[in-house]
Amino acid sequence: MGLTSKVVLAVVAAAAVALFAATVWLWPRLARRSAAAVTGRVGLLLATQLTLFASVGLAANNAFLFYGSWADLFGQEQDLGVVTDxxxxxxxxxxxxxxxxxxxxxxxxxxxxxxxxxxxxxxxxxxxxxxxxxxxxxxxxxxxxxxxxxxxxxxxxxxxxxxxxxxxxxxxxxxxxxxxxxxxxxxxxxxxxxxxxxxxxxxxxxxxxxxxxxxxxxxxxxxxxxxxxxxxxxxxxxxxxxxxxxxxxxxxxxxxxxxxxxxxxxxxxxxxxxxxxxxxxxxxxxxxxxxxxxxxxxxxxxxxxxxxxxxxxxxxxxxxxxxxxxxxxxxxxxxxxxxxxxxxxxxxxxxxxxxxxxxxxxxxxxxxxxxxx
Known part of the structure; x- marks a missing residue:
């Protein structure tokens, strides 16, 4: 799916909402001081923030069209063929x-x-x-x-x-x-x-x-x-x-x-x-x-x-x-x-x-x- 696809934006936004809900729901279970609990808290917070930032970035890009494709976003060159007449x-x-x-x-x-x-x-x-x-x-x-x-x-x-x-x-x-x-x-x-x-x-x-x-x-x-x-x-x-x-x-x-x-x-x-x-x-x-x-x-x-x-x-x-x-x-x-x-x-x-x-x-x-x- 393309960078400017509304489906991509919807999926990422839904993931951000789901991760936020999971963080709230699981936080009491991860309140312990064990290494596993700390790792779980850090992982949930990081994943939630990443999906949130991705959602905002995709929405801004869809509104202003800074980048038209994934290749354009990551600076990948798209070689063109040479036509001979x-x-x-x-x-x-x-x-x-x-x-x-x-x-x-x-x-x-x-x-x-x-x-x-x-x-x-x-x-x-x-x-x-x-x-x-x-x-x-x-x-x-x-x-x-x-x-x-x-x-x-x-x-x-x-x-x-x-x-x-x-x-x-x-x-x-x-x-x-x-x-x-x-x-x-x-x-x-x-x-x-x-x-x-x-x-x-x-x-x-x-x-x-x-x-x-x-x-x-x-x-x-x-x-x-x-x-x-x-x-x-x-x-x-x-x-x-x-x-x-x-x-x-x-x-x-x-x-x-x-x-x-x-x-x-x-x-x-x-x-x-x-x-x-x-x-x-x-x-x-x-x-x-x-x-x-x-x-x-x-x-x-x-x-x-x-x-x-x-x-x-x-x-x-x-x-x-x-x-x-x-x-x-x-x-x-x-x-x-x-x-x-x-x-x-x-x-x-x-x-x-x-x-x-x-x-x-x-x-x-x-x-x-x-x-x-």
């Missing part, structure tokens, strides 16, 4: 392969022309050498006969660290929200490419090209758009592409958009920070290269590099978020021809509840800045 008699790596589909959790989801479709894919970076699983949401309009020749805008959607792509489907409900915004006439149909920024797990690469390490920025700025455009009806110009993320994913979205306005016209960071983290989860990102470290500092880039194009959306709250001051600094440093917008909530913490309040207007903002061809 043969074109014009010359072998070469394929940029993307679809490994499954699922229906969106929307009305009419069983019929693609009514509810759209979610493809589970593996994206293989030609330049970066990185392979990463992802989910691609195709809106209902993609399957309607009257729009067979139309290309659609695409939005790359990133989780935080160490989140999973499933968080974007279950916890943050991106496909459902996009579907609702289109139905309400507040957004245009867009393709969503959903994945986590941790493309070299378990390492947090902060979406930078690490010297002699994972070339994560290259993967998101070049490989991913190329692979998706080759496989789906997506425009190939910057005006056709946006990127959004929360927390670490928000930093990545703003960073990629700031450094690659020729690839992404609009970038949104929900509860983002503005300087690459450097801690045990990241390892040595820059290998002493101060120029790379400064480049990964978005405030430094805005202050010291010539203004670039693109539009940016940042979010924070007056109470509950720790990024308010840095967000205000980011807003103040954006200069033309770039443009910046913001969402500032009265209160809201660094969590899914806050991001679910920001995603609908953020998708509307992206929709207004991207073009279909």
């Amino acid at each position: 043969h074109t014009d008699g010359e072998p070469g790596p394929r940029s993307m392969t679809r490994i499954g589909t699922q229906r969106p959790d929307v009305p009419g989801g069983a019929v693609p022309a009514a509810g759209g479709r979610i493809d589970k894919v593996v994206i293989s970076g030609r330049r970066s050498g990185i392979e990463s699983p992802a989910y691609v949401y195709l809106p209902p309009e993609y399957f309607r006969s009257g729009r067979a020749g139309r290309t659609f805008p695409a939005v790359v959607v990133l989780t935080g660290y160490p989140g999973t792509a499933e968080n974007l489907l279950k916890g943050l409900r991106y496909p459902q929200t996009a579907h609702e915004r289109v139905k309400a006439g507040k957004a245009q149909p867009m393709i969503l490419v959903m994945l986590r920024p941790t493309v070299a797990p378990p390492r947090d690469t902060e979406c930078v090209d690490i010297p002699k390490g994972p070339q994560t920025e290259t993967f998101f700025a070049k490989d991913l758009p190329e692979a998706i455009a080759q496989s789906y009806r997506v425009g190939k110009q910057a005006r056709n592409w946006g990127i959004i993320g929360n927390s670490t994913g928000g930093y990545c979205a703003l960073k990629i958009g700031l450094h690659h306005p020729d690839r992404y016209a609009a970038s949104a960071g929900l509860s983002a920070y503005y300087k690459a983290a450097e801690d045990p989860t990241t390892g040595d990102l820059f290998h002493g290269n101060q120029a790379l470290r400064k480049r990964a500092d978005l405030l430094w880039t805005l202050e010291n590099r010539p203004p670039s194009g693109g539009s940016f959306l940042v979010t924070t709250s007056r109470q509950g978020e720790g990024n308010r001051d840095s967000t205000m600094k980011f807003i103040g440093k954006v200069k033309k021809p770039a443009a910046v917008s913001s969402i500032v909530l009265d209160s809201g913490g660094h969590n899914f509840t806050t991001w679910r309040r920001e995603i609908p207007p953020a998708l509307e903002w992206l929709s207004g800045r991207l073009k279909a061809e």
Whole structure:
């Protein structure tokens, strides 16, 4: 059974209740000072506390989807196969392969022309050498006969660290929200490419090209758009592409958009920070290269590099978020021809509840800045 299964949670919670009851019932018998009695008391208390903590942990994980599977929880790598495509008699790596589909959790989801479709894919970076699983949401309009020749805008959607792509489907409900915004006439149909920024797990690469390490920025700025455009009806110009993320994913979205306005016209960071983290989860990102470290500092880039194009959306709250001051600094440093917008909530913490309040207007903002061809 999966980590997020309600059955697993129910079994562990029932075990905690049963052990608590057993402790109360058996305590008088274990009140003696013999070694067996002491061992029994310690064992019951330890087992009860372990199951209680496990119950709370599973409930919290089910609510916020920190980990999507047992393998993700324990940091086990899941090796992906290498797909080889043969074109014009010359072998070469394929940029993307679809490994499954699922229906969106929307009305009419069983019929693609009514509810759209979610493809589970593996994206293989030609330049970066990185392979990463992802989910691609195709809106209902993609399957309607009257729009067979139309290309659609695409939005790359990133989780935080160490989140999973499933968080974007279950916890943050991106496909459902996009579907609702289109139905309400507040957004245009867009393709969503959903994945986590941790493309070299378990390492947090902060979406930078690490010297002699994972070339994560290259993967998101070049490989991913190329692979998706080759496989789906997506425009190939910057005006056709946006990127959004929360927390670490928000930093990545703003960073990629700031450094690659020729690839992404609009970038949104929900509860983002503005300087690459450097801690045990990241390892040595820059290998002493101060120029790379400064480049990964978005405030430094805005202050010291010539203004670039693109539009940016940042979010924070007056109470509950720790990024308010840095967000205000980011807003103040954006200069033309770039443009910046913001969402500032009265209160809201660094969590899914806050991001679910920001995603609908953020998708509307992206929709207004991207073009279909």
